[in-house]
Amino acid sequence: MAVENKSITAIEVMRDAPVIPVIVLHDVKDAVPLARALVAGGIRMLEVTLRTREALECIEIISKEVPEAVAGAGTIRSAADAQASALAGARFGVSPGYTRAVGKACHDLGLPLLPGVATGSEIMLAQEDGFTELKFFPAVQAGGLAMLKAWQGPFGEVKFCPTGGITAANAPEFLALSNVACVGGSWIVPTDAIAAGDWSRIESLAREASKLAR
Numbered sequence: 766m767a768v769e770n771k772s773i774t775a776i777e778v779m780r781d782a783p784v785i786p787v788i789v790l791h792d793v794k795d796a797v798p799l800a801r802a803l804v805a806g807g808i809r810m811l812e813v814t815l816r817t818r819e820a821l822e823c824i825e826i827i828s829k830e831v832p833e834a835v836a837g838a839g840t841i842r843s844a845a846d847a848q849a850s851a852l853a854g855a856r857f858g859v860s861p862g863y864t865r866a867v868g869k870a871c872h873d874l875g876l877p878l879l880p881g882v883a884t885g886s887e888i889m890l891a892q893e894d895g896f897t898e899l900k901f902f903p904a905v906q907a908g909g910l911a912m913l914k915a916w917q918g919p920f921g922e923v924k925f926c927p928t929g930g931i932t933a934a935n936a937p938e939f940l941a942l943s944n945v946a947c948v949g950g951s952w953i954v955p956t957d958a959i960a961a962g963d964w965s966r967i968e969s970l971a972r973e974a975s976k977l978a979r
């Protein structure tokens with residue numbers, strides 16, 4: 766079913782499926798078949814990282830040709846990144862860290878943002894600016910499950926999307942935490958599968974991921 770072409774909220778992005786795939790695309794021709802494979806496997810919220818030159822064009826083509834998907838932009842590190850993403854049709858943004866400039870740009874553009882945080886001070890800054898759905902990055906490297914449990918006390922109202930080091934094996938432990946709404950990860954979009962055009966492998970990885978309990 767097509768996700769209506771209306772604005773979406775950060776919590777809707779997080780709640781749609783247990784996993785947000787962190788996608789790196791080097792070739793625009795891979796964008797549509799990849800998005801279709803993920804949608805077929807039950808994953809509609811797609812984070813296309815701005816790590817490659819082709820990323821914006823990939824977001825644009827997914828937005829136009831795969832209406833069942835919701836293309837978002839990852840690796841937003843500046844106001845200019847946010848503007849370019851919105852122009853390309855991104856419907857949400859994800860950043861590896863947080864700055865006020867990025868927060869303000871996304872707010873002004875009406876682009877829902879999952880700001881990246883790794884410390885209490887960063888959570889407080891993002892909260893001051895009105896963000897309560899946050900990406901915990903790099904999750905495993907920065908304290909993993911223990912860190913999320915520690916944050917449940919002082920930051921009980923915040924929902925996290927831990928990303929960085931999440932795998933099919935450890936995702937269930939993260940998803941079981943009350944302050945985790947979903948996880949992010951590249952494991953369902955392996956570089957070699959994209960390079961080989963192995964869309965059925967990606968579809969089955971997405972299907973397994975979409976069935977993870979929360």
Ligand SMILES: O=C(O)C(=O)C[C@H](O)[C@H](O)COP(=O)(O)O
Pocket residue numbers: 787814816839840841859860861902928929930931949950951952
């Ligand atoms: O590019 C970005 O904007 C990032 O924030 C980094 C990604 O979220 C992580 O690299 C994903 O981590 P893995 O699932 O361990 O591969």
